[in-house]
Amino acid sequence: MSHLITLATCNLNQWALDFEGNRDRILESIKVAKEKGARLRVGPELEITGYGCLDHFLENDLYLHSWEMYAQILRNPETHGILLDIGMPVLHRDVRYNCRLLSFDGQILFIRPKIWLANDGNYREMRFFTPWMKPAAVEEFLLPPLIQKITGQKFVPFGDAVISTLDTCIGAETCEELFTPQSPHISMSLDGVEIITNSSGSHHELRKLDKRLDLIASATSRCGGVYLYANQRGCDGDRLYYDGCALIAINGKVVAQGSQFGLKDVEVVTATVDLEEVRSYRASVMSRGLQASLSDVKYKRIDVPVELAPMSSRFNPKISPSKARTIFYHAPEEEIALGPACWLWDYLRRCNGTGYFLPLSGGIDSCATAVIVHSMCRLVVQEVSEGNSQVLSDARKIARMDDEWIPSSPQELASKIFHTCFMGTENSSKDTRSRSRELSKCIGSYHVDLNMDSLVSAVVNLFEVATGKRPIFKIFGGSQIENLALQNIQARLRMVLAYLFAQLLPWVRGIPNSGGLLVLGSANVDECLRGYLTKYDCSSADINPIGGISKTDLKKFIAYASETFDMPILEDFLTATPTAELEPITKDYVQSDEIDMGMTYEELSKFGYLRKVEKCGPFSMFLKLLHDWTPRLTPAQVAEKVKKFFFFYAINRHKQTVLTPSYHAENYSPDDNRFDLRPFLINPRFTWASKKIDQVVAQCEGKDAGELDIMSID
Structure with missing residues (x-):
């Protein structure tokens, strides 16, 4: 005996406040789902x-426009004949909720607000919405007059x-709700719910x-059962990239998986499952039966007098259940090649831009940024070759080309x-200079090679005329403050030139x-975290695809791209010493980033992770690293490295208030006011924590550690 049903979930590239575009992509996904025989x-x-x-x-306008779009979906006859689970915000009794609206044949069945x-x-x-804090409880919802006229309903369950x-x-x-300790799907499954949907913005x-x-x-x-996971995919207007990967699973086995990255605006994933497998799986676990019989959570059932799996499909020899498949994951290097590239394409096509401009320094960070743009061009050309008319239309619009033009290679597009x-x-x-030129040739960018010494000299001369003093580099006998000022003026002039050339x-x-x-921009997450960049230098830009990626991962990405993209020039970037090239080069001295910072990039990544993810202050970070690094x-x-990190982190917090908006790829990103909510004026010495660190160091060295005025709280 079998009970076959075809189900559909999807990745949609939605855009914040693009009501009509979002509606059209929803309608397209419904159309494709029906063509594939899906009933949900x-x-x-x-x-x-x-x-x-x-x-x-x-804004109340947003709720009005949401209902207007939903009304157009409901009354469209092409959306009938399939059970729809659609997400939108709803105002109920003057409270804002994040909701799912379930409908069939133009009738709203019920509205399910988000609980957690x-x-x-x-x-x-919780800044925007209120959670529904009444488990298994239902109220009546008064539909807007616009919807009442379409459905003939006045109230629906909420x-x-x-x-x-x-x-x-x-x-x-x-x-x-999937990530919470007591997820709703647990009590649902114990109450006999066989199909569970999860709509995500992950x-x-x-x-x-x-x-x-x-x-x-x-x-x-x-729990047994069928699970349908849907997700947004793409840049919907901010730093995040939603990475799709719509999924259908049954009894612990994945039977369908969508792509994680891509340029398709609509991707529908379907699978045919046998509900008898769910019933058999659950019934064979005695403990589940006991828990189900004892569960006091009983959900109100909204009756819908239709069969989702009609008799004709249950015994059709041409229809068979989808086979289990291995879950597919991209390696981190592939994620870097694909995620930021898709984000860049969404940003460019939606802002009506003409293209990108990148100051190419010859170092690995700007190299990685350039290669990500190359990866973007590769994805666009591939989609065009596969017949994606939307991508082709966008490419022609951005490149200002006519309707006959088709990019034949990533280099032509670049x-x-x-x-x-x-x-x-x-x-x-x-x-x-040579590496920059060769990389440009390899990826096909329009390249400019210039010297800006006269511009730097003009600014320094102006300062000398105004003050009577001329700063000189430290290597020639100048002070540290002179040395820093001469480096910063070069960096800031590059930012001015970048915007001049970009325009x-x-x-x-x-x-x-x-x-x-x-x-x-091309400052990596570790340099941003420590503040190893000049405020308003060429790291100041419109957007930064690598601002959330560590130097360590960028090196791995470049090694991957060198082979995968057949770009041997990238090996030269990997073996080069990272340097800002803001100080004079002599036979005895070449500026080095890691020497300047007093710590390696690997150490910076560790500091960032402990500070943000594990919530460590200086003292607890020191204790953790004491075990790891000795x-x-x-x-x-x-102790010296921990103190140095927190000192520079603190004195440079002000730089993070003006960081270029970056692709978010690491959970220790310091992107200020959006993700890393910490003050920008703090005591950089962390005096009390430093005393406690010194006490532990003394104990480790067998010295008299003394006692602090206040006992340690363990």
């Missing part, structure tokens, strides 16, 4: 508005309920996907939309109807 379609969280509306969720809201890390849902069709039972949970972080997918597989393995520039001074080496290069090239280029380092050396 589930979409991402808040798909009508886009997930990332932030404080726009506080995401309110940490990147998420501030709350924590499930749908009961003639042949199965369906429940919904939303994103964060963002990409390096090495994060396995946690999400493991939870889904584990949920259905322990030559139209990507501009690079080496801004050399007397402190620049021939190697960095005028399309005009120089005679590109018709062109606007300015978007300037790309005997490689002495306790005194560990």
Whole structure:
């Protein structure tokens, strides 16, 4: 005996406040789901508005427009004949809720508000919404007059309920609820719910996907049942990239998985499952039966007098259940190649830009940024070759080309939309200039090579005329403050030049109807965290694709790209010593980033992780690293590095208030006021913590540690 049913979930590239575009993508996903024979379609969280509306969720206009779009979906006959699970915000009794609206044949079945809201890390849902704090409780919801006229309904159930069709039972949970200790799917499954949907707005972080997918597989393995996971994919207007990977699982086995990255606006994932497998799986576990019989959570069932799996499909020999498959994961290097590249494409096509401009220094950070743009061009050309008309239309619009033009290679596309520039001074080496030029040739960017010594000299001369004093580099006998000022003026002048060239290069090239280029930054997450960059230098830009990626991961990405993209020039960037090239080069001295910082990039990554993810202050960080880093380092050396990190982190916090908006790839990103909510004026000495660190160092060295005035709290 079998009970086969085809189900659909999807990845949608929604855009905050793009009501009509979001509606059209929802309609397209419903159309595709029906063509594939699906009887249930589930979409991402808040798909009508886009997930990332932030404080726009506080505006009543948004709720009005959401109902207007939902009304157009309901009355469209092409959306009938399939059970729909659609996400949008709803105002109920003057309280804002993040909701799922379930409908069939143009009738709203019920509205399910989110119970557990995401309110940490990147998420501030409780700023906009109120959680539904009445488990298994249902109220009446008065529909807006616009909807009443379409459906003929005045009230619909609102709350924590499930749908009961003639042949199965369906429940919904939303994103964060999967990650909670007592997820709703547990009590739903014990109450006989066989199909559970999860609509998500989950963002990409390096090495994060396995946690999400493991939870889904584990949920259905322990509870039995069918689980449909939908997610947004793409940049919907902010730093986050939502990484799709829509999924269907049954009894712990994945039977369908969508792509994690991609340029398709609509991706529908379907699977045919046998509900008898769910019933048999659950009935064979005695402990589950006992817990189900004792469970006091009983959901109100919204009766729908239809069969989702009609008799004709149950015994059709041409229809068979989808086979179990191995979950697919990208390596971190592939994630870097794909995630930021897709984010850059979404940003460029939605801001009506002409292209990107990148100051190409010859170092590995700007190299990685350039290669990510190259990866973006590769993805675009691949989608065009596969017949993606939307991507082709966007490419023609950005490149200002006519309707006959089709990009034949990533280099051809880059030559139209990507501009690079080496801004050399007397402190620049021939190697960095040569590497920049060769990389530009390899990726096809329009490249400018210039010297800016006269510009730097003019500014220094102006200062000398105004003050009567001329600063000189430390290596020639100047002070530290003179040395720093001479470095900073070079860096800041590069930022001024970057915006000048970004605005005028399309005009120089005679590109018709062109606007300015978007300037790309290339400061990595570790340098941002420590503040190893000049405020308002060429790290100041419009957006930064590597601002959330560590130097260590960028090196791995470049090694991967060298082979995968067949770009041997990248090996030269890997073996080069990281240097800012802001001080004179002599036979005895070459400026080195890690020497300047007093710590390695690997150490910086560790500091960042402990500070943000493990919530460590100086003292607890020192204690953790004391165990991890000894005997490689002495306790005194560990203490010195920890103190130095927190000192520079504190004195440079002000820089993080003006960081270029960056692709969010690491959970220790210091992106100020959005993710890392810490003050920017703090005592950089951390005097009390430093005393406690010194006490532990003394104990480790067998010295008299003395006692502090206040006892340690363990």
